[in-house]
């Protein structure tokens with residue numbers, strides 16, 4: 110319980126640092142997950158004090174939270190370019206490559222990140238890793254042809270010399286994403302070449318998106334017990 114409270118405090122500290130990047134009039138992307146939730150809470154306080162921003166959410170859950178806080182929300186179709194997206198991550202490496210999708214929102218998260226001029230990652234220190242891959246890599250797939258798609262993913266992983274164990278999230282009652290897809294969590298261990306893996310996954314029919322975010326994050330705020338460390342810069 111105490112450890113959980115401490116972790117929530119760290120997440121909020123990281124979120125507070127990202128809030129310093131927000132300027133009046135900005136177009137913002139709002140991430141998903143327990144850390145992003147703190148950012149949306151803090152942003153809601155600023156909006157209540159008069160800050161003017163317009164935002165796009167990366168999930169239905171975040172949209173509901175933001176609307177509840179009276180944060181002005183719109184769609185990416187109405188506002189296709191964003192100034193800044195603030196989101197959490199499951200892992201962050203020293204080159205600001207990420208694994209995301211633990212909360213199942215990776216597809217919208219990547220679309221929103223790609224629409225943003227900058228992305229800031231907020232995380233507690235447990236998410237900072239030397240090498241990606243201890244966290245299972247989420248791969249979002251179309252339900253149609255699941256078994257076939259899964260075999261293609263397994264073959265691709267074997268071809269890269271990195272066979273992994275694939276687990277359908279939710280098991281017999283699969284987890285369904287906001288886009289109506291399933292998620293295969295790929296237990297890989299340390300990923301030798303994230304760029305190569307990302308490229309191999311992207312070309313498999315039935316794969317909608319994978320949780321490797323490469324080249325999106327410009328800065329990460331990593332909250333540890335004593336301080337918030339900044340990786341990269343805007």
Ligand SMILES: O=C(CO)[C@H](O)[C@H](O)COP(=O)(O)O
Pocket residue numbers: 140141142143144145196197198199208209210211212213214215218
């Ligand atoms: O990618 C995500 C959701 O799809 C989240 O950002 C990621 O899972 C981190 O979540 P949390 O802040 O709850 O640890």
